[in-house]
Amino acid sequence: MEDLIDRISAALRESASVKEEMARDPELLAAVARAGEMVVRSLRSGGKLVLFGNGGSAADAQHIACELVGRYMIEREALPAIALTTNTSCLTAIGNDYSFDEVFARQVRALVRPGDVAVGISTSGRSRNVILGMRAARELGAGTIGLTGAGGGELCSVSDVCIRVPSKLTPRIQEAHIAIGHIISEIVEVELFGGEAGGVP
Ligand SMILES: O=C(CO)[C@@H](O)[C@H](O)[C@H](O)[C@H](O)COP(=O)(O)O
Ligand SMILES: [Zn+2]
Numbered sequence: 001m002e003d004l005i006d007r008i009s010a011a012l013r014e015s016a017s018v019k020e021e022m023a024r025d026p027e028l029l030a031a032v033a034r035a036g037e038m039v040v041r042s043l044r045s046g047g048k049l050v051l052f053g054n055g056g057s058a059a060d061a062q063h064i065a066c067e068l069v070g071r072y073m074i075e076r077e078a079l080p081a082i083a084l085t086t087n088t089s090c091l092t093a094i095g096n097d098y099s100f101d102e103v104f105a106r107q108v109r110a111l112v113r114p115g116d117v118a119v120g121i122s123t124s125g126r127s128r129n130v131i132l133g134m135r136a137a138r139e140l141g142a143g144t145i146g147l148t149g150a151g152g153g154e155l156c157s158v159s160d161v162c163i164r165v166p167s168k169l170t171p172r173i174q175e176a177h178i179a180i181g182h183i184i185s186e187i188v189e190v191e192l193f194g195g196e197a198g199g200v201p
Contacts, residue, residue: 035163049119050082051065076195149169
């Protein structure tokens, strides 16, 4: 029991200290602000948000998409966002007929239009399908935001804005990614609707 308590406490402190470091890093704060502005600009001019990643990052992509399609903290109109991780027919057919590397790029070519924003999420920054999805989005004239870890990997080289969480541990990086997703959702609601957090009954 004592061992478990120590383990739990260490994980929570580790997670908190990654976020503390982020809160004091001017470069990272500016990157999140730029990402928020890019999303707001796109939504204002009729664009949409397209998100993708693998495993826990697939869950993050879906979660963040739904903050816009549903609501985050205030009551307002629905906003256009889609995660490319939810259509199992597409994922299995593209994976089977082409390759798993193509599962996001093919959907990007079908759905992304100039002025949209693609958000690629990869803790290692090296997932091939995420890199190819981002490249396809760039070729189509979309803005690209990469969410990754300390390494940054190739993902940063295909991202207009690259947000690197200062950790090399996948779960700690994911925990920070979802915090950033929430912050960007807040920026969208404040900038587009003048909403303040805490408004949902
Ligand atoms: O959630 C976890 C581990 O916390 C895993 O499901 C993890 O997301 C998967 O191993 C992913 O395939 C890792 O890919 P990536 O983040 O390096 O792009
Ligand atoms: Zn995870």
